[in-house]
Amino acid sequence: MSKLLIVGTLAFDKIETPFGxxxxxxxxxxxxxGLSASHFGIKSGIVSIIxxxxxxxxxxxxxxxxxxxxxxxxxxxxxxxxxxxxxHNDMNSRDTLVTELNTLADFNPIVPDNFKDAEVxxxxxxxxxxxxxxxxxxxxxxxxxxxxxxxxWMDSALDDLKNVIKRIDVITINDEEARQLSGEYSLVNxxxxxxxxxxxxxxxxxxxHGALLVNxxxxxxxxxxxxAEVFDPTGAGDTFAGGFAGYIAKTEDKSxxxxxxxxIYGSNLASFCVEKFGTERMQHLTKxxxxxxxxxxxxxxxxxxxxx
Amino acid sequence: MSKLLIVGTLAFDKIETPFGxxxxxxxxxxxxxGLSASHFGIKSGIVSIIxxxxxxxxxxxxxxxxxxxxxxxxxxxxxxxxxxxxxHNDMNSRDTLVTELNTLADFNPIVPDNFKDAEVxxxxxxxxxxxxxxxxxxxxxxxxxxxxxxxxWMDSALDDLKNVIKRIDVITINDEEARQLSGEYSLVNxxxxxxxxxxxxxxxxxxxHGALLVNxxxxxxxxxxxxAEVFDPTGAGDTFAGGFAGYIAKTEDKSxxxxxxxxIYGSNLASFCVEKFGTERMQHLTKxxxxxxxxxxxxxxxxxxxxx
Numbered sequence: 001m002s003k004l005l006i007v008g009t010l011a012f013d014k015i016e017t018p019f020g021x022x023x024x025x026x027x028x029x030x031x032x033x034g035l036s037a038s039h040f041g042i043k044s045g046i047v048s049i050i051x052x053x054x055x056x057x058x059x060x061x062x063x064x065x066x067x068x069x070x071x072x073x074x075x076x077x078x079x080x081x082x083x084x085x086x087x088h089n090d091m092n093s094r095d096t097l098v099t100e101l102n103t104l105a106d107f108n109p110i111v112p113d114n115f116k117d118a119e120v121x122x123x124x125x126x127x128x129x130x131x132x133x134x135x136x137x138x139x140x141x142x143x144x145x146x147x148x149x150x151x152x153w154m155d156s157a158l159d160d161l162k163n164v165i166k167r168i169d170v171i172t173i174n175d176e177e178a179r180q181l182s183g184e185y186s187l188v189n190x191x192x193x194x195x196x197x198x199x200x201x202x203x204x205x206x207x208x209h210g211a212l213l214v215n216x217x218x219x220x221x222x223x224x225x226x227x228a229e230v231f232d233p234t235g236a237g238d239t240f241a242g243g244f245a246g247y248i249a250k251t252e253d254k255s256x257x258x259x260x261x262x263x264i265y266g267s268n269l270a271s272f273c274v275e276k277f278g279t280e281r282m283q284h285l286t287k288x289x290x291x292x293x294x295x296x297x298x299x300x301x302x303x304x305x306x307x308x
Numbered sequence: 309m310s311k312l313l314i315v316g317t318l319a320f321d322k323i324e325t326p327f328g329x330x331x332x333x334x335x336x337x338x339x340x341x342g343l344s345a346s347h348f349g350i351k352s353g354i355v356s357i358i359x360x361x362x363x364x365x366x367x368x369x370x371x372x373x374x375x376x377x378x379x380x381x382x383x384x385x386x387x388x389x390x391x392x393x394x395x396h397n398d399m400n401s402r403d404t405l406v407t408e409l410n411t412l413a414d415f416n417p418i419v420p421d422n423f424k425d426a427e428v429x430x431x432x433x434x435x436x437x438x439x440x441x442x443x444x445x446x447x448x449x450x451x452x453x454x455x456x457x458x459x460x461w462m463d464s465a466l467d468d469l470k471n472v473i474k475r476i477d478v479i480t481i482n483d484e485e486a487r488q489l490s491g492e493y494s495l496v497n498x499x500x501x502x503x504x505x506x507x508x509x510x511x512x513x514x515x516x517h518g519a520l521l522v523n524x525x526x527x528x529x530x531x532x533x534x535x536a537e538v539f540d541p542t543g544a545g546d547t548f549a550g551g552f553a554g555y556i557a558k559t560e561d562k563s564x565x566x567x568x569x570x571x572i573y574g575s576n577l578a579s580f581c582v583e584k585f586g587t588e589r590m591q592h593l594t595k596x597x598x599x600x601x602x603x604x605x606x607x608x609x610x611x612x613x614x615x616x
Contacts, residue, residue, distance in 0.1 A: 089493070090493065185397070186535070186536050187534055188534045188535060188536040209514070209517040209518075210517075212534060218607070219607070220609075220611070221531040221608050223529040223531065226495055226496045227494070228497050257611075257612070260611040261611055261613045294613060299526070300527055300528060301528075301529060301610075301611075302609075302611075303528070303569055303610075304569075305572060305573075305602060
């Protein structure tokens with residue numbers, strides 16, 4: 001079993017969907033990644049930054065899931081990163097209403113000593129210079145470094161992004177962002193170009209249309225579970241990444257065959273995330289529910305054809 | 309092995325894509341369905357209508373694939389249905405430039421005696437009253453009737469469409485059309501509503517995002533093979549339907565497990581169709597190529613997770 005180091009935001013989210021709206025609730029990439037990865041019984045730790053307005057119960061909630069938060073810097077008198085967004089009726093697009101960086105604006109991540117030897121590192125969506133700084137602090141090259149990013153950094157910090165992309169093994173990126181980063185419309189060609197930028201494995205997240213794992217000429221496709229209702233997509237991508245990273249950390253096997261399973265677990269966990277607002281569904285998700293859904297994924301995708 | 313009756317257009321297509329344009333070439337739903345279904349070594353026959361401008365070599369091409377064309381009415385001095393369209397850069401949307409119904413405007417389908425006992429019937433996209441008339445002529449209820457349709461008939465002949473939908477076992481329909489027909493955005497809910505309209509099985513075609521098979525609470529998802537280049541999407545949906553129908557006709561097994569395989573074969577064959585203009589790729593497709601691609605589909609979708 002490997003240690004998983006998670007770098008990403010802890011945040012307040014305020015969300016509006018066609019189904020309702022929330023007050024400020026617990027959010028942030030590291031939160032979703034941590035909750036998702038916690039299903040694999042691994043030791044994980046978060047490096048992040050918050051203000052002292054962040055409720056202790058939120059940290060306790062993470063600690064209860066065996067997530068180490070000693071790498072979370074608490075800025076006295078500071079305010080925690082805040083994001084507010086409104087989803088359109090199709091749930092595939094959203095408007096950002098508010099982004100207050102607050103303490104995140106000066107985030108200088110410090111990896112605690114007990115996580116400098118983490119074998120698996122999940123770099124959540126943050127400024128690529130911050131992601132780079134985390135890799136610099138590790139005592140040795142991790143067995144697997146996974147990076148999530150978004151179009152914002154392609155627009156504003158492309159050189160930094162290219163620098164960190166060179167150093168990682170797996171990139172998770174959504175379809176439109178893969179097209180933007182590569183300049184290729186076809187996702188097969190986009191994955192090939194991104195692969196040439198560094199990462200051995202490219203995971204293209206297609207939201208309700210599933211996820212595609214590419215490694216050289218090998219491809220694997222995991223559908224999203226078709227759901228009668230998607231209640232709130234916030235955090236689904238991070239939950240996917242957390243499931244992926246957590247499964248790899250647990251199994252310590254980075255073969256393509258095992259990464260397939262990691263993609264399935266990522267999709268599995270993400271399918272729960274969207275069923276309620278924010279982290280609500282993930283906080284109380286049980287192992288039995290995850291196993292039951294794994295059976296659904298098998299029914300959804302597995303077939304037996306005789307070759308003749 | 310069952311007999312397959314195919315009802316649909318034989319047509320001239322003139323196609324423009326970002327990769328080039330064609331003159332008038334062989335097209336039509338029945339053509340693509342027939343060529344695709346021919347891979348299963350079954351006896352199939354087409355009911356359609358053409359003008360005497362339709363080259364004999366096109367009929368010979370179909371006959372060479374063991375497709376009976378005695379049910380194709382040739383109107384002396386008549387002109388064959390003609391469609392022309394232009395695909396946008398994303399290949400997912402297109403503009404229809406020309407639709408000349410010609411002989412199709414007065415199509416009164418006559419099922420030849422030797423196909424009145426067909427066990428499997430594939431009703432290609434046509435006016436639902438024409439589809440209904442074909443079912444009326446059969447000597448007994450077929451073991452499996454499959455219907456394809458489109459939004460045009462929902463707008464212009466909804467009552468006729470609802471009448472024929474009551475009588476069939478499988479409907480193939482694209483995602484936007486499923487939403488229109490059901491009034492439900494979620495494809496799970498859309499499939500449920502359409503299921504209540506008659507068909508035991510609902511197949512929702514999602515183009516580059518694959519196809520979803522739904523039967524009560526059972527679902528199966530087949531991805532489209534991710535391709536570096538989609539050259540011409542014309543006929544992909546019909547090729548999918550032809551592969552589905554042909555496989556069921558060959559295996560004579562309409563269990564859900566076997567329908568999964570039919571969906572995989574449909575996706576398999578459709579993935580070839582889009583590689584060249586019109587029917588070009590399908591005319592010379594070999595069994596070895598189909599089997600090789602089946603292996604690709606397995607690699608793309610199959611995984612082994614231990615439950616623990």
